[in-house]
Amino acid sequence: MSGLDRSLIAALPPFAGAGPAQLDAVLDEARSVYRARGSSLYEQDKPADSFFVLLHGRLRVTRLTPDGRQVVVRFAGPGELVGVAVALGRDTYPATAAAAVDSVALAWPSARWPQMLGLLPALAGAALQAAGARLHDAHSRIVELSTEQVERRVANALVRLSETTGRRVEQGILIDFPISRQDVAEATGTTLHNVSRILSAWEERGWVKGGRQRIVICEPHRLMSLGEGYPANRG
């Protein structure tokens, strides 16, 4: 008994349909880990000895190129499986996951993955679906990077972020974790400078409101139509 409560995970997609006994058995193997903002949960190219379910917080998952450039692969939120390298047949992590805000996750030893599949027959399906969704996202980004120009990519990225992590505030929709221009640049395949210029231009039109590591989207539909290719003429 590790002192973790079933209610922590019962409602999460990966554990859907599991009974109390299974949940307890699963939790029995789990260890809960805390990461302060900025520290990393796992690191690229290190042995993938654990996999995780994020309970609380937000992770910025990045990959580093041989020549030292960083690319944001995705942002992960509560309830998501992360670091499931084993399940995907790898023995090292393909990316680094850093806490964008103070975060809590459950961790299991990678070696336990097969047993967990036995314990939770639905887990394989859930993992496949999660992998499918990520694959679909990745392909969408490839298409975007291949065909769209920077301003449209930034617009799309912000719209997606506002959908998954947005919080309604007075002036619009706030992207609810500290995100720098650099982060946006690394997520859209451009430079800090371009993102800054683009956001400044939008802010001038009242479409967004910026701040230090802070973005509020005031006119979401403007960004959406921009992302769909309608030119950014004033209006």
Place this chain on the structure above:
Amino acid sequence: MSGLDRSLIAALPPFAGAGPAQLDAVLDEARSVYRARGSSLYEQDKPADSFFVLLHGRLRVTRLTPDGRQVVVRFAGPGELVGVAVALGRDTYPATAAAAVDSVALAWPSARWPQMLGLLPALAGAALQAAGARLHDAHSRIVELSTEQVERRVANALVRLSETTGRRVEQGILIDFPISRQDVAEATGTTLHNVSRILSAWEERGWVKGGRQRIVICEPHRLMSLGEGYPANRG
């Protein structure tokens, strides 16, 4: 009994470890389909009513953007699972798969996927691994598109193609299916014109040998070092 022989699939990764009885049961539900060069096996946004294992040939899997631009998502070869939208939790195909050469595949109704998982316990793992490998590839391409310039991307794409589909010929390694400059452009996120110019430049140096829908790589190590960032100075 559909008249298909176990030996067709026994050696393929998705069916690894299955016994003769299982293989027969699986084949019993399968239908074999033939696609002439240029015709499509499944189409983007259509209901995903079948999934496939490619037995022979090569597929060009593409995605079309709303504004009509095409992007090559991947090339698939013999033994690969394709069109597994169901497994990934989708009910339409996310892309179009066209035969790059005359091709043969086995097809199962999507509705049979759950039963097949029951019949072949290893299939879920194989599918997860395949999805993981594709996810990894997709992320690599995102990183590439985000950070590398066109010439390097083209070099990397050709190296990868030569590794997966290359055939040793007198002058070097031939990419063993008809591939146009346009295809390469759509696979690397650039234009036909740039690819043509780049290949012409390389041909001048004797690194590749081009032809109509034909590419032979004469000096693979040159392209590899180019792809890893060493400048394309003569040598």
Place this chain on the structure above:
DNA sequence: CGGATACTTGAGCAATATCAACCGACGTGG
């Protein structure tokens, strides 16, 4: 208050897309 970190902005330039024209190979039908 001082250092560090994030952000802004401008100028110049390189990479790459676009536009335009042309060439040549393949294959099909007369």
Place this chain on the structure above:
DNA sequence: CCACGTCGGTTGATATTGCTCAAGTATCCG
């Protein structure tokens, strides 16, 4: 079997996006 049409490819000129370099300004935190 040849002529011609189509498709794939080449090449040049031009336009433009977006990157790099270079300061300089806010904001946060200890």
